[in-house]
Amino acid sequence: AVSIGVKQAQETLRTALAMGADRAILVVAADDVHTDIEPLAVAKILAKVVEEEQPGLVLAGKQAIDNDMNATGQMLSALLGWSQGTFASEVDIEGDSAKITREVDGGLQxxxxxxxxxxxVDLRLNEPRYASLPNIMKAKKKPLDEKTAADYGVDVTPRLEVVKTEEPPARAAGIVVGSVDELVEKLKEAGAV
Incomplete structure (x- = not known):
């Protein structure tokens, strides 16, 4: 299990260890939880981790919960030159290939x-294991390596600056009409009919 972010992500990795992961790597790339690590920097770090670890399969969430970018997995695939399957709700490994069922607008592909x-992966891929108390205790003894982005030679300086974030304008109040005829008249006045 790998997490890239702040030191507090150790808790999340310990949960992954309690759910069955053998070991974990935490790449501390920010001091503050409000610091956004952009998808390209995350993908570059993950590419270095993959080069070291040599897995045959990398599973990632379909998108981050902080910025909804939905880009890291695709960027990682491009950096490594590996195939990719996105929005997976089912994965079956068959020899040297994987059959992936994806959730698309028109149904399942x-x-x-x-x-x-x-x-x-999508939420429907599986139901996570329950982290039992004995497994939580065992997780404390499992290896959790702590590294930095600099250890992998990756610069995490943001390339994107958020200039402004604001709420959409408040919606104007509607009006109540007494009949269909009055509704049609109001729509004519507004130029909608």
Missing amino acids: TISVKMPTIVT
Whole structure:
């Protein structure tokens, strides 16, 4: 299990260890939880981790919960030159390929990709294991390596500056009409009919 961010992400990794991961790597790339690490920097760090660890399959969430970018998995695939399957709700490994069922606007799409591959997963892929108390205790003894972005030679300086964030304008109040005829008249006045 790998997490890139702040030191507090150790708690999340310990939960992953309690759920069955053998070991974890935390890459501390920010001091403050409000510092956004952009998807390209995350993908570059993950590419270095993949080069070191040599997995045959990388599973990632389909998008981050902080900025909804939905880009890291795809960027990682491009950096490594690996195949990718996105929005996966089902994954079956068959020899040197993976059959991935994806959730798309029109329904479900099944694709076959060559291994090694990057798969970004949807919520419906599986139901996570329950982290039992004995496993939580065992997780404290499992290895959790702590590294920095500099250890991988990756600059995490943001390339994007948020200039402004504001709420949409408040919606104007509607009016109540007494009949269909009055509604049609109001729509004519507004130029909608």
